[in-house]
Amino acid sequence: MTKPRRWALLTGAAIAVSALLAGCSGGGTAATNTNSDEINYALPANFTPNWILPIGTAAHLNTNNGSIAQSLYEPLIAYDGSTGKIAWNKKGSVATAADFASDGKSVTVTLGDRHWSDGKPITSRDVEFWYNLIKANKAQWGSYSEGKVPDNWTSFTADDDTHFTITFDKAYNSDWMLANQLSLVVPLPQHAWDKTSASASVSDADRTTDGAKAVWKTINTAAGKIADYDSDPLWKTISGPYGVKSFTTAGKVQLVANSKYDGGQKAQIKTVNLLPFTTADAEANAVRSGEVDYGYIQATDLDQKDSFTSKGYDVEPWTGWAITYMPYNFNNPKMGAVFKQDYARQAVQMSIDQKSLSKVVFNGTATPTYGPVPQAQESDYVSSAQKDNPYPFSTSKAKALLTSHGWTEKGGTMVCTDAGSGASQCGEGVAAGTKFTMQVLSQSGSSVTDNMMSAIQSSLAKTGIGFTIKTAPVSSVLSQTPTCTSDEDSCDWDLSFFGTAGSWYFPAYPTGEALFSTGGSANFGSYSNKQVDDLVNATTTSTDSSAVQDYSAAVAKDLPVIWLPSPDYQISVVKQGLTGFDQDSLANFHPAQWKWSK
Amino acid sequence: MTTVLYLTRRVLQALAVILIVTIVVFCLLHALPGGPARGVLGVSATPVQIAAFNQAQGLDQPLPVQYLRFLGRLLTGDLGTSYTLNEPVSQLIQERLPKTLVLTGLSAVLGLVVAIPIGMWQAARRNGAVDYTVTALAFVFYSTPAFFLGLVLIVVFSQQLPWLPSQAPSGNTLAEVFQDPAGLVLPVLTGALAMIAVFSRYMRASTLENLQEDYVRTARAGGSSTMTILRRHVFRNSLTPVVAMLGYYLPVLFGGALVTEQLFNYPGMGLLFWNAAQSSDYPTLLGCVLVISVATVIGTLLADVAQSLIDPRVKADRA
Numbered sequence: 001m002t003k004p005r006r007w008a009l010l011t012g013a014a015i016a017v018s019a020l021l022a023g024c025s026g027g028g029t030a031a032t033n034t035n036s037d038e039i040n041y042a043l044p045a046n047f048t049p050n051w052i053l054p055i056g057t058a059a060h061l062n063t064n065n066g067s068i069a070q071s072l073y074e075p076l077i078a079y080d081g082s083t084g085k086i087a088w089n090k091k092g093s094v095a096t097a098a099d100f101a102s103d104g105k106s107v108t109v110t111l112g113d114r115h116w117s118d119g120k121p122i123t124s125r126d127v128e129f130w131y132n133l134i135k136a137n138k139a140q141w142g143s144y145s146e147g148k149v150p151d152n153w154t155s156f157t158a159d160d161d162t163h164f165t166i167t168f169d170k171a172y173n174s175d176w177m178l179a180n181q182l183s184l185v186v187p188l189p190q191h192a193w194d195k196t197s198a199s200a201s202v203s204d205a206d207r208t209t210d211g212a213k214a215v216w217k218t219i220n221t222a223a224g225k226i227a228d229y230d231s232d233p234l235w236k237t238i239s240g241p242y243g244v245k246s247f248t249t250a251g252k253v254q255l256v257a258n259s260k261y262d263g264g265q266k267a268q269i270k271t272v273n274l275l276p277f278t279t280a281d282a283e284a285n286a287v288r289s290g291e292v293d294y295g296y297i298q299a300t301d302l303d304q305k306d307s308f309t310s311k312g313y314d315v316e317p318w319t320g321w322a323i324t325y326m327p328y329n330f331n332n333p334k335m336g337a338v339f340k341q342d343y344a345r346q347a348v349q350m351s352i353d354q355k356s357l358s359k360v361v362f363n364g365t366a367t368p369t370y371g372p373v374p375q376a377q378e379s380d381y382v383s384s385a386q387k388d389n390p391y392p393f394s395t396s397k398a399k400a401l402l403t404s405h406g407w408t409e410k411g412g413t414m415v416c417t418d419a420g421s422g423a424s425q426c427g428e429g430v431a432a433g434t435k436f437t438m439q440v441l442s443q444s445g446s447s448v449t450d451n452m453m454s455a456i457q458s459s460l461a462k463t464g465i466g467f468t469i470k471t472a473p474v475s476s477v478l479s480q481t482p483t484c485t486s487d488e489d490s491c492d493w494d495l496s497f498f499g500t501a502g503s504w505y506f507p508a509y510p511t512g513e514a515l516f517s518t519g520g521s522a523n524f525g526s527y528s529n530k531q532v533d534d535l536v537n538a539t540t541t542s543t544d545s546s547a548v549q550d551y552s553a554a555v556a557k558d559l560p561v562i563w564l565p566s567p568d569y570q571i572s573v574v575k576q577g578l579t580g581f582d583q584d585s586l587a588n589f590h591p592a593q594w595k596w597s598k
Numbered sequence: 599m600t601t602v603l604y605l606t607r608r609v610l611q612a613l614a615v616i617l618i619v620t621i622v623v624f625c626l627l628h629a630l631p632g633g634p635a636r637g638v639l640g641v642s643a644t645p646v647q648i649a650a651f652n653q654a655q656g657l658d659q660p661l662p663v664q665y666l667r668f669l670g671r672l673l674t675g676d677l678g679t680s681y682t683l684n685e686p687v688s689q690l691i692q693e694r695l696p697k698t699l700v701l702t703g704l705s706a707v708l709g710l711v712v713a714i715p716i717g718m719w720q721a722a723r724r725n726g727a728v729d730y731t732v733t734a735l736a737f738v739f740y741s742t743p744a745f746f747l748g749l750v751l752i753v754v755f756s757q758q759l760p761w762l763p764s765q766a767p768s769g770n771t772l773a774e775v776f777q778d779p780a781g782l783v784l785p786v787l788t789g790a791l792a793m794i795a796v797f798s799r800y801m802r803a804s805t806l807e808n809l810q811e812d813y814v815r816t817a818r819a820g821g822s823s824t825m826t827i828l829r830r831h832v833f834r835n836s837l838t839p840v841v842a843m844l845g846y847y848l849p850v851l852f853g854g855a856l857v858t859e860q861l862f863n864y865p866g867m868g869l870l871f872w873n874a875a876q877s878s879d880y881p882t883l884l885g886c887v888l889v890i891s892v893a894t895v896i897g898t899l900l901a902d903v904a905q906s907l908i909d910p911r912v913k914a915d916r917a
Contacts, residue, residue, distance in 0.1 A: 046873060048865075050684035058639040058647045059681060139650045142639075146646060224684055248770040249685055249693060250865055275768075282863035285749075285764040289756045445876075473876040475637025482632055490631055498641060514642065521644040 036596040037270040039578070041589065042287070042295035044570075045280040048251035052235060052244065053223040054186040055133060055216075060223075061142030063505070067588045068274070069186075071242040071255060072235075074263055076109065076127060076185040077178060079508045081585035082593060086321065086379070086508045088178065091264030092590065094122055094187050094239065098178055104171035104543060107182070111162040116189050117238045117260040124158035129190035129206050131156050136212030140220075145514065145521065149181045173547065176540045179508035192237040193219055241267040241592035251276030255591060268580060268595030287313070293575040294594070299365045299448055302571065313573040318583040319376035320569030321510070322502035323369050325561035326440060326495045327525035333486045335438060335494050337429030339525075343405050344427070344436070345559040349391040350398035351463040352456060358565040361451045366565035371556025373510050373548065376566055377585055380545075381510055383553035390557050395462040402436070402464065413437060414464040437466030440495040441481055444471035449500045452564070474498050483524050495562070496524060502566055505587055511539040512551065516560050527560035608902070612895035619891045620672075620884065624665050627880050633657060634878035638681045655681070668884065677888070678881030680874075687885035690870060695889065696772050698866035702855050704786045706847065709793025710840075716794065717801025718828055718836070721809060724802075732798070739795035748788040748861040755784060766864035785862040789855055800843060804836040811835075838909050845901020849894040 043049065043064060051060035054069040070078070078092040090096065097110040114122040134141055135150040143149075155167045168177070196205045196214035198221075205211030222234050229235055229247035236243070241263065242255040253274040257267035277283035280298055287295045290311060297308065297315070305315050328339040338344050354368035367376040371386030403409070406418030406426040418425045419432035426434070442453050453469045460467040472480065481496035497503075504515060504522070514520045517536045518528040535551040538544070556563075569587050581593035635648040635657070643651075652658045656667060671678060677687035720729045739747070756764040766785045767778035775782070808814065809832060817827045856868035867886065874882035 048683060057651070058643050059651070060684060062640070139646050142647070144646065145644050226684060249689070250768065250770045252768050252770075276863075276865070278863050278865055278869050279860045282765065282861060285752050285756070285861075286863065289752075289760065289764040291763065291765065473637075473878075475634070475876065475878040476630070476632075478636040478641060479630065479632025479634065479878065482636065504641065514644075522641055 038273065039269050039271070039591070039594060039596075040273045040275055040291065040293045041591070042283050042292045043251070043274050043276050044296075045277050045283055048276050049247070049253050049274065050226055050249075050251075051223060052229055052247070053219060054188070055130070056142055056220060056223065057140055058142035063587045064589075067590070068253065068255075070240065070588065071272075071591055072238045072240045072244065073186050073188065074114075074240045074265075075183065076187055077183045079179045079183040080588055080590075081321065081377070081508075082582060082588070082590045084582040086179075086377070086585065089265075092592070094263070098182060100174040100177070104168075104174060106165055106167045107174075107177065108159065108163060108165045109182070111164075111187075112263070113162070114239065115260070115262055116192075117236065117243065117258055118189075118192070119260070120189070120191050120237075121161065122187050122239055123161040124164040125161075126187035126190050127164055127185060128156055128158055129194060130185055130188050132206040132212045133188070133216050136206075136209045137216040140216070143184050149184055152181075170541065171543070172541055173509075173539065173543060175545075176509045176511060180511070183508065187239065189237040189239070193234065198222065239263075241265055242272065245271070265590075265592045267592045269591070272591045272594075287311075287573055292573075293578060295573050296570045297573055299363045299567070299571060302363045302365065308573050312576050314576055316572045316574055316583065317365055317568045318570040318572050319367065319585055320502050320505060320566065320587055321374050321377065321508075321585040322505045322566055322569070322587075323372060323374055324366075324499035324503045324564045324566045326497045326499075326564065327481075327523075327527070327561045328495060329481070329484070329491065329493050329525050330528070331484055331486045331491050331526045332494055333491065334434075336486060337427070337431075338434065338436065339494075341405070341427040341430065342558070343401050345562075346391050347398040347401045347463060348460070348465065348562055349559055350393060350401070351395050351460045351465065352562060352564065353393040353459055354389075354563070354565045355393070357452055357455060361448060361455055362565060362567055365571055366567040369566045370563050371552050372512050372516060373552045374506065374566065374585075376568070379510075381548040381552060383549040383556065385553035386556035391559070393459075395459060398463040407436065407464075409464045412461065412464065413466050435466065436464065437468070438494040439468045439470060440497055441477050441493055442469055442471050442497040443474045443477050443500045445473065446500040448567070449497070453497070474500070481524055483526055485526075499564065500567070502569065503564075508586065509539075510548065512536050512555065513540065516555055525561065529558060529560070532558060532560070605899075605903075608899050612899065615895055616888070616891045620668075620888060621665070623884060623887045624668065625661070627883065628661055628664070630878070634681060634880055637878040672888075677885040680882045681879045682873075682877050683879070683882070687881045690882060691867070691885055691889055693770060694865060694867045694870050697775060697864065698855070698859070698868065700772060700775060701766070701782070701785055701858065701864060701866060702789060702850065704782065705789025705793060705855070705858075706844075708786060708790040709797060710844075712790070713794045713797035714801050714837075714840070717798040717803075718805050718833065720798065720802045721805035722824055722828060724806060733802075736795040736798055739791045740799070742792075744788055744792060744855070744857040745861055747791060748784070748858060751784045751788060752861070764862070766859075766862040768863070781862075785858050785864060788858050788861070797840060797843070800840050801836060804839050805832055808832045808835045834908060838905055841904045841908060842901050845897045845899075845904065848897030848900065849890050 047064055049065055049068055051065040052069050052072055054073045074092060074094050076093065076095045078089040080089055083089050094111055094114055095109050096112045099108045111122060116122060131150065138144045138150055152169050153166050154169050157165045159165055191202060194202050194206050194215055195218055196211060197218055206215050222232060226247060226249045229244050238258055241258055241261045243258045245254040245256040247253050255272040257270045283295055284297055284301060286292050308315055330336050330339050358366040358368050369375045370389045373382045373386060375382060402414050404424060406416055406424060407414040408417040414436040416426040416430050416432055416434040419430060421428040443449055457467045457469060477496060477498045481493045482490055484491035513536050514522040516523060516527060516532055518533050532554055535554050538547040539551050572583060577597050578594060579597045580595040581590060584590060635651045636643060639647055639651055656664055675688060679686050680690060683690060716732060720732050723729050752764045755762045762783050763781045765781060767775040767781040769775045769777060813831060814827055817831055856872055859866045859869040870882060871886040874886060
């Protein structure tokens, strides 16, 4: 081979590889959906769907897996915000009525005339099957909370195929029982799933504890095989408007309309593609390229709203039924005594300018929230005390509050100079010389959160309160700011923030037993107040409709946490022409409601 | 025989290194305060659920017991199950690794095929207009962060001129990935441009060094043309540092190009590793560390062997 030919070969190889890659671009026009029988929906960034069973462990039962499962297995009572307000969506429910006994100690539920996709009727036995599985495996169930379902249900009686009665251990508030407890029930196909092993035949195994445990294990093991979701016969018996056409382990899911569905929420679009995205930026690029019909953008992208509308999208904020806050660690050996002082918490709260944060930092995509009940939506649960903001922003008043309680500003930071428990002193347990400084362990990865923390640091400094910011991934924040006692090494944290996308999403009825009750499972700061405990208890047991408002007012005033603006769940971009739905503030999506207008 | 002994020694060293890496990573992970349960199960997890999780994952056992169990499973090829992805870690790696190798491998091949001739050409025409222009371009691409370069490519080729998709192929298998070759163009180009910039500089410097050697002067005196000298004598000698660099690049191939994967929505090893670290997914994190450790060891080993094949002096040194 001559010299020039060898060089030509080398150069040719380079060109060939480049051409192979570049040439492949033929026909690579960015995909846009022009098919009215199909829709591309963007799943949240860095979320990979990995579960379709409506029951499972806490690691699996997240909101988006739940939305997929709900499309396949219709809940007994769909209590959500998909109809524009948080209410019982009867069209998307298997039950048609729930009649509570006058003493509040039982409920009789009526099922609609509904069928599984294999033609068998949906009966009380399918609800009993769910109940038996949950009762025997409650520790593994992701929605289990001590004292709640199934602990507070003493019996299940199938009156006939379409009626059953559940008896409670005491009288409960019917709204709470319906919205937060009965809404967890999903009728499961007993005639197809009641097997103690994959090869066993269907029986009534769930009616014994051991049998129910074996059945749980069998169906949870099957649910662990994502690659089999589209082929395993177990998942072919469905009650919802959609079935699984394909489900890849990479997270791409294709749902197809269930032609046998006989409920009230029939699918309008035949094929739903749920697309996973590694990051919000990757998703935004796909939106800009027209590859997504229903997606989202970040608050920082709102400045470019016109560029999305010009591409045929409507920008629609999706508010969440949530609150956002920073818990104080009341057991912190150094600062706990300060946090326990009402005036100190009031001074901190008065130093947070929620209106400005919502407007400037969040670009208008957050709602100031002054108490334990979400305020992004109108509801009857918010008290006027909470709505009116008991502690309006004023760093001068905050500073005055501190100085009137024995604190003196030294070098820009308040220092306790008059220790003691008198009315004008620092308060019980606060030693002279204590500096009012706090550190927050804040969720990393969001420029909006970083900016909010910087703004809070700035306004607290005006009051004379030192505020340092440390960041970590949200999983680390949750791990490093546990409920603790003051003698534990892990109790050195002051404040915790894990609310970039909202700290706490409520079920339909916004009670606070997990958050603000003494010993509550998510009461990380060990807040304790007997009056609040009683009010929380009343929200679940009292038949008085003002119970939640009373709780809202008390907690808004007592400041167990630092209240912060609640960001929208998502800023959606929706292709023009996609109609028929309201964005569910409980953060679920409901593909059966989507339709393309002509 | 010397080579066999050398290789045996290196492999044993490699195994020891990998074992030490797993011990260090295992201890570091478990030294993190709080444990993974709350992070994995979320803010609403109850104490009962956290206890059930810790028991199911063996996290309630003493650390040495947990490590020995990990090693025991490792010997049978079981890397555990991801806390967050509901899949065995070995399966996750099996799915993600080939995708990453395709992306970074194509970038590397394209990068080298372009960078090596460019580097040599620049050296042969050093201090000329072409050399200066290519050097300037190399500096531009070298100093441009991959995420910015990728964004520019997306804006130009996917949004302004909608010729190419902004996303890499979403298929789960290699066959599915190759069904959408257009999707590979922008991510491969993003990786390749940076590589061209780096390796063309190495090749240029190495070629220039060799062009000063006595053997080149001798060849010139013998009447050989520049092209012949470059091809027959300088090319192979100039490759030595490039090959060494490539060996060290192997872990990057296995570890994945995190930025490219994030930007082009391509879930590969880099992203798997990153997300596992973010979500306290210990089994996945350990699995990724293991793969990258093995790749690092293999990479350095291969680089040494390749160097000794190209340059006999290296072999003589080891003997």
